[in-house]
Amino acid sequence: MTSHGPKPRIAVITFPGSNDDRDAALALDGLGAEPVPVWHADDQLPEVAAVVLPGGFSYGDYLRAGALARFAPVMDAVKALAAGGGLVLGICNGFQVLCEAGLLPGALRPNHSLSFVCRDVPLTVERTDTPFTARCVKGQRLSIPVKHGEGCFFAGPDLLSELEAAGQVVLRYEGESPNGSVAGIAGVVNAEGNVMGLMPHPEHAVDTLIGSGSTDGALLLGSLVDAARVAAVEHAAV
Amino acid sequence: MRATVLVRPKPGILDPQGEAVLGSLKQLGFAVGDARVGRVVDLELENGDREQARAELERMCEQLLANPLIESYEIELSEDP
Numbered sequence: 001m002t003s004h005g006p007k008p009r010i011a012v013i014t015f016p017g018s019n020d021d022r023d024a025a026l027a028l029d030g031l032g033a034e035p036v037p038v039w040h041a042d043d044q045l046p047e048v049a050a051v052v053l054p055g056g057f058s059y060g061d062y063l064r065a066g067a068l069a070r071f072a073p074v075m076d077a078v079k080a081l082a083a084g085g086g087l088v089l090g091i092c093n094g095f096q097v098l099c100e101a102g103l104l105p106g107a108l109r110p111n112h113s114l115s116f117v118c119r120d121v122p123l124t125v126e127r128t129d130t131p132f133t134a135r136c137v138k139g140q141r142l143s144i145p146v147k148h149g150e151g152c153f154f155a156g157p158d159l160l161s162e163l164e165a166a167g168q169v170v171l172r173y174e175g176e177s178p179n180g181s182v183a184g185i186a187g188v189v190n191a192e193g194n195v196m197g198l199m200p201h202p203e204h205a206v207d208t209l210i211g212s213g214s215t216d217g218a219l220l221l222g223s224l225v226d227a228a229r230v231a232a233v234e235h236a237a238v
Numbered sequence: 239m240r241a242t243v244l245v246r247p248k249p250g251i252l253d254p255q256g257e258a259v260l261g262s263l264k265q266l267g268f269a270v271g272d273a274r275v276g277r278v279v280d281l282e283l284e285n286g287d288r289e290q291a292r293a294e295l296e297r298m299c300e301q302l303l304a305n306p307l308i309e310s311y312e313i314e315l316s317e318d319p
Contacts, residue, residue: 114254
């Protein structure tokens with residue numbers, strides 16, 4: 001694992017009902033970043049090179065998952081950061097929030113099975129030229145856990161072909177999707193490539209002692225840490 | 239003024255809740271061909287002007303009450319009793 005230069009600071013936002021914020025912070029710390037906890041009611045972000053929106057059930061998933069969190073005061077700052085090319089990663093509930101906020105295309109619907117799915121799933125990496133997958137190899141198979149009730153990615157036919165043509169599908173479930181996602185989509189990026197959302201939890205797959213022992217999540221979060229380090233150095237040079 | 243907003247999964251969007259309800263109704267012996275599950279939001283508005291209230295309700299639906307990508311909505315306005 002490479003780690004040169006100073007630790008990049010990465011904000012991890014806690015909404016009421018977030019529950020993977022500390023796991024995300026721990027994983028980022030282990031990968032050489034300095035996680036900075038940020039409360040949803042803060043109306044600005046501290047000096048950070050990237051933002052992670054963690055998993056959980058923000059605002060109780062009331063109305064629709066992610067629908068209320070997108071109006072949290074901190075989200076204006078997250079939108080501004082993303083608009084300026086800043087790195088934003090949404091995991092599970094964070095993905096739902098980013099879709100509801102319009103920072104990512106599509107929507108997440110209840111799983112086809114209506115069951116809460118909690119298990120390791122095999123994923124295929126479709127793109128490695130993103131700040132979130134640079135440590136992977138194209139076509140690489142990853143094993144990362146999902147745990148969600150509303151992870152069925154939906155995009156209508158037009159939007160779907162647009163996403164496929166633009167290469168915005170970054171991760172796909174291998175074999176049968178655990179939630180009924182259209183085209184087996186597990187993770188997407190925005191058109192600019194600086195905002196990504198995914199349903200699987202990379203922060204739960206960074207330690208051989210936990211779960212099935214897969215550390216494939218470290219490839220994704222490690223990529224983010226690498227990109228954040230470069231962004232921090234560039235920012236400091238300006 | 240009171241308003242009721244009905245939010246429904248758009249046609250063509252798979253509705254697992256509706257399918258589960260349909261399955262249970264059939265199991266109970268009811269002859270049901272299809273079931274879709276949506277959401278009802280009852281609101282009490284402070285705005286007394288019908289046209290303004292309707293425009294405001296449209297904005298509420300677009301911004302929060304429905305996700306236009308996957309849900310349709312219907313607005314019903316009623317006078318105070």
